Amino acid sequence: xxxxxxxxxxxxxxxxxxxxxxxxxxxxxxxxxxxxxxxxxxxxxxxxxxxxxxxxxxxxxxxxxxxxxxxxxxxxxxxxxxxxxxxxxxxxxxxxxxxxxxxxxxxxx
Amino acid sequence: xxxxxxxxxxxxxxxxxxxxxxxxxxxxxxxxxxxxxxxxxxxxxxxxxxxxxxxxxxxxxxxxxxxxxxxxxxxxxxxxxxxxxxxxxxxxxxxxxxxxxxxxxxxxxxxxxxxxxxxx
Numbered sequence: 139x140x141x142x143x144x145x146x147x148x149x150x151x152x153x154x155x156x157x158x159x160x161x162x163x164x165x166x167x168x169x170x171x172x173x174x175x176x177x178x179x180x181x182x183x184x185x186x187x188x189x190x191x192x193x194x195x196x197x198x199x200x201x202x203x204x205x206x207x208x209x210x211x212x213x214x215x216x217x218x219x220x221x222x223x224x225x226x227x228x229x230x231x232x233x234x235x236x237x238x239x240x241x242x243x244x245x246x247x
Numbered sequence: 248x249x250x251x252x253x254x255x256x257x258x259x260x261x262x263x264x265x266x267x268x269x270x271x272x273x274x275x276x277x278x279x280x281x282x283x284x285x286x287x288x289x290x291x292x293x294x295x296x297x298x299x300x301x302x303x304x305x306x307x308x309x310x311x312x313x314x315x316x317x318x319x320x321x322x323x324x325x326x327x328x329x330x331x332x333x334x335x336x337x338x339x340x341x342x343x344x345x346x347x348x349x350x351x352x353x354x355x356x357x358x359x360x361x362x363x364x365x366x367x
Binding site: 236 | 282284292294309352354
């Protein structure tokens, strides 16, 4: 199972919006609405930000939103804040009853 | 609060075996599925295995199928990963993770990880 494809880095200024893409195949991202996004600050445990493509767990800011089109899922962070600077990675369920992760994207604010 | 503490990592020769443990606390361990995820040096995350809350279903990545076995002892609140016939490409930090709510493939808590190095 190949990893999902994410850009290595994205950047934006405070208050702006950015979007991170996560490209898979018709056997994972394109086949199911089981895509998630995690925020990972170095030295801390990853935090679930989005699940089921566009749902937010309780406590996650509504500045974070998710979407999907075909084999590509996206995470949008609006109103960028300094604390949003972190690594972000996506994950998807696959047709083989497995999970596959993206390579991760470093967001610089 | 929820805590997941991995242990059992170390240096092992190719072809050797190792058993990792993940001690859970702060939640009803027997009610949640658990996953193993690993990260090789300089690489992204790789999903390894899943075990249902009662141990009845298990799934593995193709890269470890037939060599790794996950199990759990709900009476001890502990998750295990038995790794046999280890290869150099198994070198990684291994994390256990708790599933979020009643989902299968989302994680809300992760351990700090334990390093496995396969080298002669």
